[in-house]
Amino acid sequence: MFFTLLISGLVIGSIYGLIALGYSMIYKSSGLLSFMQGDIMTLGAFLGITFYSYAGLPFPVALLLVVLISIALGFAIEKGVIRPLLNKNTMAIYIVLATIAVSYIVQNGSMLVWGTITLNFPSIFGISTIKVGNISFQPEALMCIVVGFFCMFLLQIFMNKTRIGTSMRAASMDAMAAESCGIDVSLSTGLSWGLSAGLAAIAGMLIGPIYGVYTTLGATIGRKGFSSAVIGGYGNMYGAIVGGILLGLVETFGTSYVSSTYRNLIAYVLLLIFLLLKPTGIFNEKAIRS
Amino acid sequence: MAAMLELKNFEYYYGNIHAVKGIDLYVNEGEMVTLIGANGAGKTTTLQTISGLTSPRGVRGEIWFDGKRIDKKKGNKITAMGLLHVLEGRHVFPQLTVEENLKMGSYLRRDGEGIKKDFQKVYDLFPRLLERKTQAAGTLSGGEQQMLAIGRAMMAAPKMIVLDEPSLGLAPIVVKGIFEAIKEINKRGTTILFVEQNSKIALATADRGYVMQTGEIVLTDSCANLAANEEVKKAYLGG
Numbered sequence: 001m002f003f004t005l006l007i008s009g010l011v012i013g014s015i016y017g018l019i020a021l022g023y024s025m026i027y028k029s030s031g032l033l034s035f036m037q038g039d040i041m042t043l044g045a046f047l048g049i050t051f052y053s054y055a056g057l058p059f060p061v062a063l064l065l066v067v068l069i070s071i072a073l074g075f076a077i078e079k080g081v082i083r084p085l086l087n088k089n090t091m092a093i094y095i096v097l098a099t100i101a102v103s104y105i106v107q108n109g110s111m112l113v114w115g116t117i118t119l120n121f122p123s124i125f126g127i128s129t130i131k132v133g134n135i136s137f138q139p140e141a142l143m144c145i146v147v148g149f150f151c152m153f154l155l156q157i158f159m160n161k162t163r164i165g166t167s168m169r170a171a172s173m174d175a176m177a178a179e180s181c182g183i184d185v186s187l188s189t190g191l192s193w194g195l196s197a198g199l200a201a202i203a204g205m206l207i208g209p210i211y212g213v214y215t216t217l218g219a220t221i222g223r224k225g226f227s228s229a230v231i232g233g234y235g236n237m238y239g240a241i242v243g244g245i246l247l248g249l250v251e252t253f254g255t256s257y258v259s260s261t262y263r264n265l266i267a268y269v270l271l272l273i274f275l276l277l278k279p280t281g282i283f284n285e286k287a288i289r290s
Numbered sequence: 291m292a293a294m295l296e297l298k299n300f301e302y303y304y305g306n307i308h309a310v311k312g313i314d315l316y317v318n319e320g321e322m323v324t325l326i327g328a329n330g331a332g333k334t335t336t337l338q339t340i341s342g343l344t345s346p347r348g349v350r351g352e353i354w355f356d357g358k359r360i361d362k363k364k365g366n367k368i369t370a371m372g373l374l375h376v377l378e379g380r381h382v383f384p385q386l387t388v389e390e391n392l393k394m395g396s397y398l399r400r401d402g403e404g405i406k407k408d409f410q411k412v413y414d415l416f417p418r419l420l421e422r423k424t425q426a427a428g429t430l431s432g433g434e435q436q437m438l439a440i441g442r443a444m445m446a447a448p449k450m451i452v453l454d455e456p457s458l459g460l461a462p463i464v465v466k467g468i469f470e471a472i473k474e475i476n477k478r479g480t481t482i483l484f485v486e487q488n489s490k491i492a493l494a495t496a497d498r499g500y501v502m503q504t505g506e507i508v509l510t511d512s513c514a515n516l517a518a519n520e521e522v523k524k525a526y527l528g529g
């Protein structure tokens with residue numbers, strides 16, 4: 001029982017972590033909140049089914065394609081919607097509203113293309129369950145945890161150890177100084193939005209085979225990913241990962257030991273508690289105006 | 291010989307605000323020139339427009355650098371041409387380490403060996419930075435941050451550096467050190483234009499100077515002559 005719960009907690013936790021990382025990157029690079037994360041995740045899952053099941057591509061190829069398409073989409077949204085608004089000196093709240101509009105367009109667009117019924121993501125591995133002792137779980141669950149953690153690890157390396165990643169962090173700390181170092185800040189911001197979308201799409205492709213794929217898949221998970229980001233410290237990359245995994249575990253164990261009626265309540269009550277008592281989150285991200 | 295940097299009848303508008311009202315200014319290769327003036331004279335506007343950091347919409351007139359017209363170019367492109375800007379208020383990347391900040395200065399370079407040598411040059415000029423290599427730049431003192439901002443510009447191996455109020459908020463003894471370093475950088479061949487409110491040290495450091503008042507250049511001469519000028523003495527040197 002414990003291990004089964006642990007695995008499902010880590011599965012959903014790593015998904016929350018991936019989504020939360022996207023929120024953090026967008027917040028850090030543009031100082032904004034994007035409501036599109038969840039719906040891009042749904043889109044990623046739908047595209048995944050299309051490439052993997054309908055087009056018959058191998059799963060890794062389908063995953064790569066979906067990620068690249070989503071990065072391009074995120075980049076295009078920043079350039080086509082966000083940047084023009086920023087250039088007009090539009091207040092942040094209006095830009096956030098624009099992301100809500102885009103999120104509904106993505107959601108309803110998916111509905112038009114793929115319909116409203118839940119699609120089954122065909123199994124990726126030859127076997128349907130792995131048995132270790134008396135615990136059994138889906139191989140897709142293990143894949144979700146492993147790939148999810150690997151992507152988060154890879155992103156840390158990229159952001160902290162590479163020249164481009166460091167320049168993206170620099171641009172998000174001080175755009176003018178970055179520009180004067182020769183960094184293309186506009187490109188860098190676009191890339192942050194692209195990577196956020198890529199992370200969401202990966203999350204969709206990892207959770208699709210476990211939860212099934214339907215139009216509102218990302219809506220709930222997107223909100224929980226947001227809660228995770230706040231719990232970890234909004235804008236902090238480590239916070240996003242830790243917050244996500246923590247929320248996944250608390251939610252899963254809480255639901256099992258207390259009651260499943262509380263499943264969705266847990267995340268938002270926790271969100272509110274953190275906002276009221278510790279807005280800086282676990283990793284003490286700046287939350288109070290100085 | 292054409293000047294390394296030249297402004298021809300340069301004006302700047304922030305919407306309706308006419309911040310700079312048609313100035314001519316040049317800096318020859320190897321020179322060290324200062325632009326002094328009171329608060330709100332338009333010094334920062336001028337410097338940031340040279341570096342492509344203001345909105346190009348407000349620019350009138352021409353700016354030339356190294357034989358090319360740059361007044362409509364983006365900031366990162368001007369940096370790529372070899373004109374580096376040390377911003378007013380230092381603007382180090384607070385959560386990056388000292389070393390990472392310097393690396394960002396060499397962002398556009400691909401010559402690994404040259405970069406290594408320039409790291410050494412920066413650390414030789416500012417040994418403090420070497421001691422604090424792995425420290426987050428936001429935790430440095432004001433003087434150390436100014437050294438880092440200058441070091442970061444040096445890391446681009448620039449032809450020219452423009453500095454905006456390098457003395458801002460620093461103790462006199464620290465200011466002296468910073469200006470000695472700037473002089474040294476100039477002596478090694480980098481052309482320099484700097485803006486200063488501390489007119490005394492500015493006129494003691496640079497070769498030539500421009501005096502700016504509410505968007506206009508009211509006086510230009512060698513620093514020695516400016517320092518001896520009665521009006522300059524009265525308005526900027528405290529009698």
Ligand SMILES: Nc1ncnc2c1ncn2[C@@H]1O[C@H](COP(=O)(O)OP(=O)(O)OP(=O)(O)O)[C@@H](O)[C@H]1O
Nearest residue numbers: 304307309327328329330331332333334335336487
């Ligand atoms: N972003 C802006 N929008 C509108 N007006 C501006 C802006 N930046 C500067 N100004 C105005 O332009 C004029 C020149 O400002 P600038 O910052 O260039 O002066 P400065 O000489 O650098 O002053 P200081 O010595 O205080 O730094 C000022 O009147 C200022 O109010």
Ligand SMILES: [Mg+2]
Nearest residue numbers: 333334335378
């Ligand atoms: Mg100024």
